[in-house]
Amino acid sequence: MTHDHDLVLRPTEAQISAALNPPPGRNGGDLVVETLAALGATTVFGLPGQHALGVFDALRRSDLRYIGLRVENNAGFAADAYGRITGEAAPLLLSTGPGALTSLAALQEAAAASAPVLAISSQIPTAGLGGGRHGYLHELPDQSASFRGVVKSVHTVRAQSQIPSAIEAAWKSALTAPHGPVWVEIPQDVLLAETSIPVVTGGDAFPEELPPRPELTAVAADLLSRAARPAIIAGGGVVRADASRKLRQLAERLKAPVVTTPGGKGAFPWTHPLSLQSWIEDRHTTDFLEDADVLLVVGSGLGELSSNYHTFKPRGRVVQIEADLGKLESNHPALGIHADARLALQALLETVTPREDAEAAERVRTVLAKVSDRIAAQELTLEQDVLASVRKALPADSPSFWDMTILAYWAWSAFDAKGPNHMHSAQGAGGLGYAFPAALGAAVADPTRPVLAVSGDGGALYSIAELATAKQYALDVTWLIVDDGGYGILREYMTEAFGQATATELTRPDYVALAESFGVPGVRTTPETLADDLSKALGSPGPSVVVLPAVLRMFAPTHL
Numbered sequence: 174m175t176h177d178h179d180l181v182l183r184p185t186e187a188q189i190s191a192a193l194n195p196p197p198g199r200n201g202g203d204l205v206v207e208t209l210a211a212l213g214a215t216t217v218f219g220l221p222g223q224h225a226l227g228v229f230d231a232l233r234r235s236d237l238r239y240i241g242l243r244v245e246n247n248a249g250f251a252a253d254a255y256g257r258i259t260g261e262a263a264p265l266l267l268s269t270g271p272g273a274l275t276s277l278a279a280l281q282e283a284a285a286a287s288a289p290v291l292a293i294s295s296q297i298p299t300a301g302l303g304g305g306r307h308g309y310l311h312e313l314p315d316q317s318a319s320f321r322g323v324v325k326s327v328h329t330v331r332a333q334s335q336i337p338s339a340i341e342a343a344w345k346s347a348l349t350a351p352h353g354p355v356w357v358e359i360p361q362d363v364l365l366a367e368t369s370i371p372v373v374t375g376g377d378a379f380p381e382e383l384p385p386r387p388e389l390t391a392v393a394a395d396l397l398s399r400a401a402r403p404a405i406i407a408g409g410g411v412v413r414a415d416a417s418r419k420l421r422q423l424a425e426r427l428k429a430p431v432v433t434t435p436g437g438k439g440a441f442p443w444t445h446p447l448s449l450q451s452w453i454e455d456r457h458t459t460d461f462l463e464d465a466d467v468l469l470v471v472g473s474g475l476g477e478l479s480s481n482y483h484t485f486k487p488r489g490r491v492v493q494i495e496a497d498l499g500k501l502e503s504n505h506p507a508l509g510i511h512a513d514a515r516l517a518l519q520a521l522l523e524t525v526t527p528r529e530d531a532e533a534a535e536r537v538r539t540v541l542a543k544v545s546d547r548i549a550a551q552e553l554t555l556e557q558d559v560l561a562s563v564r565k566a567l568p569a570d571s572p573s574f575w576d577m578t579i580l581a582y583w584a585w586s587a588f589d590a591k592g593p594n595h596m597h598s599a600q601g602a603g604g605l606g607y608a609f610p611a612a613l614g615a616a617v618a619d620p621t622r623p624v625l626a627v628s629g630d631g632g633a634l635y636s637i638a639e640l641a642t643a644k645q646y647a648l649d650v651t652w653l654i655v656d657d658g659g660y661g662i663l664r665e666y667m668t669e670a671f672g673q674a675t676a677t678e679l680t681r682p683d684y685v686a687l688a689e690s691f692g693v694p695g696v697r698t699t700p701e702t703l704a705d706d707l708s709k710a711l712g713s714p715g716p717s718v719v720v721l722p723a724v725l726r727m728f729a730p731t732h733l
Contacts, residue, residue, distance in 0.1 A: 195371050201364040202231030204336040205293060207373035210237060211337075212344050214264050214291075216617060218252045220245055222268020224295035224311060227364030229266070240617050240646060242610060243638035245272050249279025249290065250607050250636075251614030253354075254574060256289040257597055258618040260415070262347040262355075267294040269361070270311025273319075278604045280323050283354040285601030286436065287413055287497070289347040290354035292324070293340070298362045299331065317358055325353035331360070333368050341376045348380040350496035350513040352413055383496055385512035385520050393469070393492045393508055394524035400467035402489075403429040403528070406453070408479060409436030410472015410496055416515035417441065417593040420471065423522055428530035429469070430537045432458055434479040435600045437472065439590035446534040450541065452586050454481050456731035457543040461536070465489050470507070472514040474500030478585070478600060482732035494518070548587075548728050556583055556725050559700055563627070563653070564589060566707035571622045572597065572615050576608035578629035579661050579725045586728075606635025609652050613639060616648040623649045623711045630656040630681050640691040643716035651710040651717045654684050657724045665727060688718035695720065 205228050209217065216238045221229045232239050242248040245267055252263035267273045273294045283290045296302065296316060297309040304314065313319070317327045326346040328339040336359065343355040397403055411420050417440050424431050424447050431441040432449035441448055452458045459481045462468060466489040473479050474495060483504070491507035494517040501509040510517055548557075560583050567573060569591040575581035575598035590596035597615075599607035612626035628636075633654045643650055655661075659678040667674040688695035695718040698706040703721055710717040 195369060199234075199368050199372075200227050200231065201333045201336060201359065201366055201368055202227035202229070203234060204333060204368060204370060204373060205340065205359070205364070206231045206235040206237055208337045208340045208376060209264055210235060211373050211376045212341060212378045213261065216240060216255065217264040217266055218242065218248045218255070218614065219266030220248055220268065220272060222272045222295065224297065224361040225266060225268040225364070227361070228293070228295070240642075242613070242642050244636070245275035246279045246606065247610035247636050247639050249276040249283065249292070250610040251617070252290045253279060253283045253286070253288040254597065254611035254614035255618045256283070256352070257286070257594065258572065258615050260289070262289040262291040262344050263614070265290055265292045267292060268311070269295045269297055269316065270313055273316060277319065277323060278602070280320070280354045282599055282602040282604060282607060284323055284325065287352045287409065288354065289352040291340075291343055291347050291357070292354060293357045293359070295364060296358045296360040299360045302331075302360065317356065320356045323354070324356045326355045328355065328357045330357065330363060333363055333366065333370055336363075337373050337376065344376075344378060345380045350380075350383045350414065351410070382516065383511070383513040385494070385510045385517040387520070389508065389510045390517060390520040391524060393510060394521050396467045396490055396492060396508070397427055397429070397469060397521070398526035398528065400427075400528070402465050403427050403467045403469065404462055404465035405429050405431040405469045405471065406434065406462065406473055406475070406479065407431055407437045407440040407471050408434045408473025410494070410514040411437055411440040412472075412593045414472065414513050414515035415593070416518050419515060419518040419522060421445070423518055423525070426522070426525060426527045428528050428533045430461070430533060432462065434473050435585040435598065438585070438588070438596040439593040443589040443591070447537060449537055452541075452544045453479060454586055454730065454732070455544050455547070456481070457540050457547065459485050459731070461540050463488055467492065470494065471518065472496070475504045480504060482730075484732045551728055553726060553728055555700060555723070556580075556728075557587070559703060559721070559723065559725065560584060560587055562700070562704035563625070563707065565704045566711060567625050568623065568711065571595070571624060571711070573625040573627065574598070574608045574612040574615065576626075576628040576632035577603055577605055577662075578627065578632055578655060579665075579727055580627055580629075580655050582662065582727060583725075584627075605632040608632065609636045609650070610639050612650045612652070613643055613648050616650050617646070620649060623651060625711065626650055626652045628652065628654050629661055630654060630658065630684070631660040631679060633684065634679075634681065637687065640688060640693050640716070640718075644692050647715050649714055649716070651707065651719060653707060653719045653721065655725065656681065656684065656720055656722045661725065662727065684718060684720045693718055697722070
């Protein structure tokens with residue numbers, strides 16, 4: 174009896190001839206780029222460095238498109254966004270030591286947000302590994318140790334024959350749910366040495382699936398079918414699994430109201446009668462979710478933001494679908510289903526019994542009205558008008574990328590993303606400098622739509638060098654910088670907590686003049702002209718900068 178997995182495809186005569194007679198002048202770097210191309214990669218991000226020159230020389234002999242940024246961390250953010258937009262593993266090419274370490278914050282964001290990034294770094298020559306201590310430039314005692322606590326998996330290469338298999342294993346790891354960044358490192362001499370290994374022509378690019386256990390979905394379907402007040406929290410796992418349509422079908426079948434987390438923005442239609450939108454950081458929403466007798470949590474670990482800063486205390490049964498095993502029941506006891514959101518939602522769709530609930534939509538309207546009244550009482554019309562202007566100017570199918578800034582915190586709760594995978598922020602790890610380089614990566618991934626980046630002036634200074642990248646590759650990104658003269662949210666936090674702020678005020682450049690010095694058009698706008706200026710910038714090809722001098726305030730939290 175022959176099993177499918179026992180079958181081996183016989184090589185053709187042409188393949189045998191090519192393998193026996195590989196072209197001359199190839200090195201270990203060629204094995205890297207050939208493997209990436211064989212797995213389906215078309216674009217790589219990164220920065221060259223002395224130890225990685227074997228890979229960068231090999232790029233010259235390949236069809237891969239290279240996008241070079243000016244700082245490794247920004248290259249990581251660009252790869253992160255490329256992975257989020259395409260669903261593909263985005264290769265990130267780095268050099269040893271300082272170059273590699275500079276990417277750590279970006280890889281932490283990719284890990285927290287489950288973005289598939291394939292980081293490939295050089296290493297010191299083989300002779301120095303394992304404590305050889307030859308004093309090589311960029312030498313670390315154990316470079317990979319710096320990344321093990323950040324990435325999904327680490328893959329070390331010590332010989333050229335290991336390169337294709339290591340990169341293929343890393344690729345599949347990055348794309349197996351939950352997606353995430355992975356780390357491959359290859360010594361300098363292995364990359365530079367001439368190779369007689371045949372050209373890499375194939376690879377298994379298909380990650381493993383993560384289906385739910387049927388006995389668990391059967392119990393979950395029974396609980397949801399018999400629930401009197403079911404509700405759903407949709408997290409980023411729904412977006413990453415491309416499961417938004419299945420989520421909507423299930424919610425409508427169960428008549429279950431849905432709220433999305435910041436990472437799940439756009440997973441459920443904003444104006445749907447069952448949509449609680451994304452006001453998850455509001456006590457009225459928290460109360461509503463606590464009152465559910467069965468709460469379905471899909472693609473969320475119910476972490477700090479998604480639980481209204483851990484004030485959420487569910488009283489009913491919780492069913493949690495989560496691809497990251499470590500997040501399953503990590504915050505609340507639940508019927509935990511370790512699965513990809515798409516496969517689990519499909520299983521529930523096939524087994525739940527439809528419910529009727531004529532009052533569900535009215536309960537949703539009541540909650541949203543309470544939220545609206547709470548915000549309206551705080552006299553925050555400037556902030557609401559600015560966010561409305563951004564929404565008006567941004568085309569419905571354009572993606573947006575938001576830094577850790579006050580306008581982004583508003584957007585987490587109050588911005589209609591207009592669809593799944595359209596709004597992205599650095600709320601996974603919470604570092605500064607994400608928005609603009611990430612938006613550049615998204616523009617590379619899909620050049621047919623303009624992309625918006627939103628930063629404060631503090632965050633903008635982290636990535637200002639990438640104006641050169643935007644200009645060099647003519648990337649269609651409009652960068653909105655809200656200039657309030659400092660770290661606005663930290664100023665607000667410190668003033669409220671201590672009576673005054675420290676270390677939050679910044680001397681900053683004239684951002685319009687600075688943009689123009691890079692050859693990028695810039696305009697200074699006002700709250701009244703923002704919609705028109707932003708719309709004009711988004712409608713013009715290539716990069717542009719719009720600067721809004723304004724001091725925005727946050728709405729009052731409900732978790733304190």
